[in-house]
Amino acid sequence: MRLASRFILIVSGILSVTLALNAYYFIHSQSQLLEQQLNERGRVLGHLIALISPDAMLSFDFLTLNEYAREVSRQRDVVYGVIVNDKGTPLTSFFNEQDPRVLDALQALGLDKETAPLTPPKTARLVARLSSSLYDLLPMEFPISHGERPLGQLKVGISREQLHAQTQKQLLIQSSIYGLIILFLCSAIFWVFRYNVMGPVNRLMNASRNAGQGELEEVTVTSRDELGSLAETFNAMVHAIREEQAKLHYQANYDALTALPNRMMAIDRLDHELRLARRHNELVAVIFIDLDNFKVVNDTMGHAAGDELLAMLGARLLSRLRDVDTLARLGGDEFLVLLPRVQDIDEVKQIATRLLEATSERLLVHGREVIVHCSIGIALYPDDGISAEELMANADNAMYQAKTPAHLPICFFTQEMNVRVRERLQLEQDLHLAVERGELELYFQPIVQSGQCQPVGAEVLLRWQHPQNGIISPATFIPLAEASGLIVTIGDWVLRQACSWLRHWLDLGLTPGPLAINISRLQLQDRLVTVIRDLASEYRIATHMLELEMTENILLDDHVQVSKTLDQLQAMGIKLSLDDFGTGYSSLSYLRRFSFDALKIDRSFIQGLPQDQDGCALIGAIVVMAHRLGLRVVAEGVETVEQRDFLRQQGCDFLQGYLLGRPMTASAYQATLPCFSAANE
Numbered sequence: 278m279r280l281a282s283r284f285i286l287i288v289s290g291i292l293s294v295t296l297a298l299n300a301y302y303f304i305h306s307q308s309q310l311l312e313q314q315l316n317e318r319g320r321v322l323g324h325l326i327a328l329i330s331p332d333a334m335l336s337f338d339f340l341t342l343n344e345y346a347r348e349v350s351r352q353r354d355v356v357y358g359v360i361v362n363d364k365g366t367p368l369t370s371f372f373n374e375q376d377p378r379v380l381d382a383l384q385a386l387g388l389d390k391e392t393a394p395l396t397p398p399k400t401a402r403l404v405a406r407l408s409s410s411l412y413d414l415l416p417m418e419f420p421i422s423h424g425e426r427p428l429g430q431l432k433v434g435i436s437r438e439q440l441h442a443q444t445q446k447q448l449l450i451q452s453s454i455y456g457l458i459i460l461f462l463c464s465a466i467f468w469v470f471r472y473n474v475m476g477p478v479n480r481l482m483n484a485s486r487n488a489g490q491g492e493l494e495e496v497t498v499t500s501r502d503e504l505g506s507l508a509e510t511f512n513a514m515v516h517a518i519r520e521e522q523a524k525l526h527y528q529a530n531y532d533a534l535t536a537l538p539n540r541m542m543a544i545d546r547l548d549h550e551l552r553l554a555r556r557h558n559e560l561v562a563v564i565f566i567d568l569d570n571f572k573v574v575n576d577t578m579g580h581a582a583g584d585e586l587l588a589m590l591g592a593r594l595l596s597r598l599r600d601v602d603t604l605a606r607l608g609g610d611e612f613l614v615l616l617p618r619v620q621d622i623d624e625v626k627q628i629a630t631r632l633l634e635a636t637s638e639r640l641l642v643h644g645r646e647v648i649v650h651c652s653i654g655i656a657l658y659p660d661d662g663i664s665a666e667e668l669m670a671n672a673d674n675a676m677y678q679a680k681t682p683a684h685l686p687i688c689f690f691t692q693e694m695n696v697r698v699r700e701r702l703q704l705e706q707d708l709h710l711a712v713e714r715g716e717l718e719l720y721f722q723p724i725v726q727s728g729q730c731q732p733v734g735a736e737v738l739l740r741w742q743h744p745q746n747g748i749i750s751p752a753t754f755i756p757l758a759e760a761s762g763l764i765v766t767i768g769d770w771v772l773r774q775a776c777s778w779l780r781h782w783l784d785l786g787l788t789p790g791p792l793a794i795n796i797s798r799l800q801l802q803d804r805l806v807t808v809i810r811d812l813a814s815e816y817r818i819a820t821h822m823l824e825l826e827m828t829e830n831i832l833l834d835d836h837v838q839v840s841k842t843l844d845q846l847q848a849m850g851i852k853l854s855l856d857d858f859g860t861g862y863s864s865l866s867y868l869r870r871f872s873f874d875a876l877k878i879d880r881s882f883i884q885g886l887p888q889d890q891d892g893c894a895l896i897g898a899i900v901v902m903a904h905r906l907g908l909r910v911v912a913e914g915v916e917t918v919e920q921r922d923f924l925r926q927q928g929c930d931f932l933q934g935y936l937l938g939r940p941m942t943a944s945a946y947q948a949t950l951p952c953f954s955a956a957n958e
C-alpha cells in the first residue's frame with residue numbers, strides 16, 4: 278500500500294474514532310438533557326394538575342377532572358393521563374389517540390376508540406398494557422391530596438419516542454456534519470501531505486530511480502525540514518557522483534601527463550569524424566607520430582625529464598594544429614593526429630611538415646637543451662581505409678616505414694606496405710618452423726689482429742635458408758624473432774651450435790680462436806648465464822673462447838638487471854663487446870656504467886675512410902677514448918686496403934670486413950684455421 282494511502286487511512290481512522298467518540302458523547306449528553314427536560318416538563322404538569330384537581334375530586338366534578346386529564350394528555354409526548362382515587366380506581370382518563378401505539382393497545386384489548394368513556398377496569402388494563410408494551414414510556418405518578426388527606430393520584434405516561442426521534446435526527450445531522458468535517462480534514466491533510474511530503478518523496482524516488490539507471494538529476498525541495506535536508510544530501514551525492522564520473526571519464530579518455538585525449542577517445546573521435554566524412558564526402562587524415570630517440574632522454578635524464586618532454590611536445594604539436602583537429606597521446610612516445618575535412622594530400626603534407634618541424638625544434642628540459650626526432654606515418658580516408666582500425670593500422674604501418682633509414686621521416690601509406698606487412702607476418706610464421714626444419718645455419722666471419730693477416734677468432738653470423746625465398750639476412754629476420762620472442766630459442770640454438778663447432782674444431786686439433794656471438798637484448802636475463810655455463814661444461818669449452826656482442830639497445834631495458842647479468846658473465850670469464858658503436862644513442866655514460874672489454878666501430882664510420890676528414894677525426898677520437906677506458910677496439914666493415922692501413926695507423930686493435938674475410942660456412946672457416954697450439958685452448 279502506498280505511503281499516502283496508508284497515511285490517509287490512518288488519519289481518517291483517527292479522525293473518525295475521535296469524531297465518533299465526540300458524537301457519542303454529544304448525543305448521549307444531549308439525550309440525557311432532553312430526557313431531563315421531558316421529565317421536568319411532565320413533573321411540572323403533573324404537579325400543576327395534582328395541585329389544582331383536589332377540589333374537583335372532593336366535589337366529584339368529573340367533568341373538570343376529565344378536562345384536566347385531557348389537558349394533560351394534549352401535551353406533546355404524553356401518551357395518557359389518568360386520575361385515580363385513593364383506592365387506585367381511575368376516575369377519569371385520557372389517551373392520546375393520535376398515537377398509533379395507543380390504538381394498537383386498544384385493539385389488542387378488544388376496545389374501540391369510539392367506546393368512550395372507558396370504564397375504570399378497562400382504563401387500568403389499558404394503562405398496564407401501555408406501560409408493559411411501550412419500552413420508551415416514562416410512567417409518572419403525582420399524588421393529589423387535600424391538606425394531609427390523600428385523594429388519589431395523577432398518572433401520566435410520557436413517551437420518549439419523540440425524544441428518540443429527535444436524538445436520531447440529531448445523530449444524523451451530527452454524523453453528516455462530522456462526515457463532512459472528516460472529508461474536509463482528510464482532503465486538506467491529504468493535499469498538505471501530498472504537497473509537502475509526497476511531492477518531495479516522489480521527486481526523490483524518481484531521481485533515485487533515474488540515478489540507478491545512470492541519469493543523474495538534482496531534486497528541488499525548498500522546505501527546510503528533514504525532507505529538505507534529505508534532498509540536499511541527495512543533491513550533494515549527485516554532485517559528488519557527477520564529479521567522480523567526470524574524473525573517471527577524464528581518466529578513461531584523457532592522458533594524465535599531457536592532458537591530451539588518449540587512444541580510446543581518439544578512436545571515438547575518429548569514428549565520429551569518419552561518419553561525418555562519409556555523409557559529406559570529405560577526406561580525413563590519420564597521422565601517427567613516433568619519437569625516435571625518446572628512450573635515450575628517459576634513460577639518460579630520468580623519467581621526470583621524459584615526462585616533461587612529452588608534455589612540452591604535446592603542447593607544441595597542439596599549437597601547430599587547427600581547432601577542428603585532434604591530437605591524442607596513444608601511450609609511450611606515440612601521438613596520433615586526426616585531421617578532418619582536409620582538402621587534398623598537399624594540405625596534409627603541409628600540416629605533417631609543420632608537426633615534424635615542431636618536434637625537431639630545441640626543447641629546454643630540466644635546464645638542458647634536447648632535440649627529438651620523430652617518424653610520421655599518414656593514412657587517408659577513404660583511400661587507405663574506411664574504418665578507424667584500418668586507418669590507424671595503416672598509418673602505423675606507414676610510420677614503421679618512415680622509421681627505416683631508406684625512407685623520409687614523413688611517409689604516406691601505400692598498398693605495397695600492406696603487402697610487406699603480410700610478407701613479414703608470413704616470414705614470422707615460417708621462422709617458427711625454421712629451427713625445427715634445420716633451415717638456420719651459422720656463418721663465420723674472421724676477425725684479424727691489426728697488422729696481421731691470420732684470424733684470431735670469428736664473429737658468428739646467422740643465416741636462414743628459406744625454402745622459397747633463399748638465404749634471408751639476419752638484418753631481416755632477427756627483428757622479427759625479437760618481436761615474437763622467438764629470439765631466445767634461436768639464441769640458445771646459436772650458442773649451442775657455436776659451442777658444438779668449437780668442440781668439433783678443437784677435437785680436430787685446430788685453433789679456432791674465440792667466437793664472437795651476437796646476443797639480443799631480450800636474451801640478457803639471468804638464464805643466459807646458466808645456459809652458457811651449462812653449454813661450456815657440456816662441450817668442455819673454456820669460457821674465454823666465447824665473446825658476446827650486444828648493441829646499445831640493451832639500454833632500453835632495466836639497467837640493474839642488465840648490469841647484473843653482464844657482471845655474472847664477465848665473472849665467468851666471458852668477454853663482452855659493444856657492437857655497432859656510434860649508430861645508436863652514443864651516450865658515453867653507459868661505457869662507464871657497463872664494463873665492456875671491447876668496442877666495435879660500426880661500418881658506417883669506416884665506409885668513407887680515409888677521405889672523410891670528419892670520419893677520420895672521429896675514428897681517432899674513438900680509439901683514444903676506448904683505450905683510455907681500457908677497451909679493445911674492433912673496426913667492422915673493412916673493405917679496402919686504405920681503410921685497413923688507416924685503421925692500423927690509428928691504433929685499432931682488431932679488424933673485420935670483406936677485405937679480411939667474408940662471412941663463410943663452418944667448413945670454409947674450418948679450412949682457414951691453423952693447427953692446434955696448446956696455448957690457444
Ligand SMILES: Nc1nc2c(ncn2[C@@H]2O[C@@H]3COP(=O)(O)O[C@H]4[C@@H](O)[C@H](n5cnc6c(=O)[nH]c(N)nc65)O[C@@H]4COP(=O)(O)O[C@H]3[C@H]2O)c(=O)[nH]1
Pocket residue numbers: 722737738739750751752755771795796797826856857880913914915916933934935936940
Ligand atoms: N657491407 C659490408 N658488410 C660487412 C662487411 N663485413 C661484415 N659485414 C656485415 O656486417 C654485419 C656485421 O654484423 P653485426 O654488426 O653484428 O650485425 C649483425 C647482427 O647484429 C645481427 N645478427 C647476425 N647474426 C646474429 C645472431 O646470431 N644473433 C643475433 N642476435 N643477431 C645476429 O644481424 C646483423 C647483420 O648481420 P649480417 O647480415 O650477417 O651482416 C654482418 C656482416 O655480414 C663489409 O666489409 N662490408
